[in-house]
Amino acid sequence: MGRSRGFDEREVISQCAGAFLLTGYEGTSIDDLVHATGLHRGSLYKAFGSKRGLFLATLRQLETTGSGTHNPIDLLLVALLELAPRDAEVREMAASALAHFLKQDAATTLGARLLERAQIDNNSFPNDWKPT
Amino acid sequence: MNTVAITNKSLVVEPKGLDKLWSLKRRLEIPLSNVRGATFDPGANSEPKGLRAPGLAIPGKWAGTFNRDGEKSFWNVSKPGDTVVIELVNEHHDRLILTVNDPRVLVDKINAAIQDS
Numbered sequence A: 001m002g003r004s005r006g007f008d009e010r011e012v013i014s015q016c017a018g019a020f021l022l023t024g025y026e027g028t029s030i031d032d033l034v035h036a037t038g039l040h041r042g043s044l045y046k047a048f049g050s051k052r053g054l055f056l057a058t059l060r061q062l063e064t065t066g067s068g069t070h071n072p073i074d075l076l077l078v079a080l081l082e083l084a085p086r087d088a089e090v091r092e093m094a095a096s097a098l099a100h101f102l103k104q105d106a107a108t109t110l111g112a113r114l115l116e117r118a119q120i121d122n123n124s125f126p127n128d129w130k131p132t
Numbered sequence B: 001m002n003t004v005a006i007t008n009k010s011l012v013v014e015p016k017g018l019d020k021l022w023s024l025k026r027r028l029e030i031p032l033s034n035v036r037g038a039t040f041d042p043g044a045n046s047e048p049k050g051l052r053a054p055g056l057a058i059p060g061k062w063a064g065t066f067n068r069d070g071e072k073s074f075w076n077v078s079k080p081g082d083t084v085v086i087e088l089v090n091e092h093h094d095r096l097i098l099t100v101n102d103p104r105v106l107v108d109k110i111n112a113a114i115q116d117s
Helices: A009-023 A030-037 A041-048 A051-065 A072-086 A088-101 A106-117 B019-023 B042-046 B103-116
Strands: B002-007 B010-015 B028-031 B035-040 B051-058 B061-068 B071-077 B083-088 B095-099
Touching (some): A009 A030, A009 A051, A009 A072, A041 A051, A051 A072, A051 B035, A072 A088, A072 A106, A088 B103, B002 B095, B002 B103, B035 B103, B083 B103
Antiparallel strands (some): B035 B083, B051 B061, B061 B071
16 A cells, blocks of 8 residues: 555545636646645645646546536646647547547537637627638 | 756756856756656745755755755756756655746656657
8 A cells, every 4th residue: 555645636636627727727836736725835746746747637537537516628628728739648638538528529519618618609690601 | 047958768957057066966867767747836936945955045046955844855946937846756856946948848848758758
């Protein structure tokens, strides 16, 4: 048996996911994560290796146990917008997690959630638009 | 200030100029397999560093090895804001906290390199 870390890892990961949802990946500092979890900076680093390691843990948890009260697509939007373009592992994990939550095709699911989250009504656009 | 390079599957850290003297390290070489990840973390500078053994601690500048809560960290930070934290495993130091040029670029480079290694 390994030494107990003395905290509920799942709970810590959810708290960090909450912070990433609120302020994005780059916008969330380690100070924010220390504040969100109540853990020491050193404990966060020891448990997850890096902010990226912690973000990967939130994606993993999303896929295995869902996202609690948050819409699971929201964390994927953060992953796709910020890390996926430059990080192959995040890209693969985000795509695999996305596959879990699809009810229609990926682009429609993401676009619909993006508009809903921004409080923009998809029906507010003229439906006779043409590509220019 | 430090230069950090990735060569031959290793992370090579060199304190620059007089920082070599203060930190009592000319060069640190760490196999990428012992690097867990890198984080851009400007707030790390204001963290309690623990007991210095050995090295230099004057306001705004920390260089050398510090022990806290049973962990050994290597610090070489000066300018606030450009700090990178590199977490290690199976090394003399558990963690490196370094001031570098272009911290975001370096963090991405290290995190990409450890995926490939």
